[in-house]
Amino acid sequence: MTQHLRADLLLVATTLIAAAGWMFSKEALAGFSPLFFIALRFAGAGVVLAFFCIKPLQSLTKIQLIAAIKIGLLFGSAMVFWILGLKHAQHLGVGAFLTSLGVVMVPLLNFILGGEKPSHFAFLSLPFVVSGLAVLSLDSEFYFGLGELCFLLSAFFLAFMFIFNSRAAISIGALPLTSVQLMVAGLVTGLVSAFFEEWSFQYSPAIWGWFFASLFLATSLRFLMQTYAQGLAPPSHTAIIMTLEPVWTALLASFWFSETMSFSQLLGCTLVFVAVLVNRAPALRLWLRAKRPHL
Template identity: 50%
Template sequence: MSTPSHSMLKADLLLLVVTVLAAISWMFSKEALNGFPPLLFIGVRFLFAGLLLAGPGWKSLQRLTPQQWKASSAVGILFGIAMSTWIMGLFSATNLGEGSFITSLAVVLVPLVSWIFFRDRISRANWIALPLAFAGLALLSLQHGFRPELSQVLFFIAALLLSLTFILNGRAASHVPALALSSIQLSIVGIVALVLSAGFEDWPSVWTGDMWWWLFLSVTVGTAARFFIQTYAQSMTSPSHAAVIMIVEPVWTSLFAAMWFGERMEASQLAGCGLIFLALIVNRWKAVRLWLKRA
């Protein structure tokens, strides 16, 4: 029988694996975009991943009520718009590490968005994190005057949409099984992106071996396996504990981008990413302190 400490250590290691999978999926996606139109790629990727998760989650899906299907699908539509915006940012991005830090602002923006839409209280840590995050964003986008790149704007819009998705997803997850919820949402993301792609993109007439390979890795490793492991690991630990470990995802992404694509950042970009990372830590300071006490 597993002891609580053993289960916690197992959860920590699995969540660390999740952050690596999330980071490396940026590389897979960028490689795939050499052949795929962006919306077509994200649509096929998420639809296939959602269908893969529908297998182990089939019994849960059969037991869902119409209200649960409606709530799950509504969050999935918003998630689909967010991911469609994100992939367009990735398509035009010149620095993946920078993009990952901007996207991670979604975590810092959650309390602000929650206050705007639902009048939830904002903690002192949140108020401190917000100016740090925006200062970091300014350093990233104001290197040569106020001329933010298209990818930076799209990543920030995606972060805003993802923050609202996180809030609504938390509400839906309270009464929908996690695996069923993930399967529905990923599938809906795929459908939303494919509809947008059909309206705005020209689809390739030939799919090369490289396109299939990067799509396969993105579907299996970067999406289905990542979400499945994350759901399993979170069942063994508290949300606050999991949140601390998930902070390191943009750091992994920057390291992989440097090794994979030879990306480098200027001093102002490093400072901007550093401030955003600091904002992530401050935003989750209570959870960080609990994690340090348990470590």
């Protein structure tokens, strides 16, 4: 199995776990304050991973540690703007679309920041992924205000976080890198939460159950897998695959909450799938040639 194929499979699995994380988070937020939930979830996940990489953490150079902390600051800032977007947005579908644009920006931003030039297949996939995310998230109403601006800022921070995380994952082990960035993101969101929210630990066992599912599966495991996969392939290769997350989320939510998907949602999911196939067309062509029987 090539590194790029391994990255593809891991990222698809990551998007599936991330989609399940939306369900876990929605259930947990029936009790938790939003920022406090994210702070406790990220910081706790970072500490959990730290127990498995104490020596690698101690072996990090000053440059490596600073790089991991910067990624955590970007991630934490993205989450703060995302929460502010949720608070002020007039239309959550617009917010979901704007936030999803973060990974769409990655190939071009990575090139501007001195990374590799995206392949023409990556550019060809962009119209499909943007239109797919739009159909999946938007309806006839598009309003842009303070909340939507916060979602767009969150998307930019997520895009930069994705790029620098991919670069750092080449030279830093996935476990210590993920551990540091999650703890820093938890610290950033925790500081903001301390100013705007009241903290409480008096929740029902069911709420705590959803919280720990979010911590161990949707955070520790999900971001560890994502960081490891990002170290196997360039950002322009991996970013488009991450757009599968809202697709799995929509499909899983329709099952979880016994909802019926609309035609526009199904069309949006299909367009995103097409975008991923277009982006990975060269690899698919090689795979089909390998599977073709020799005559």
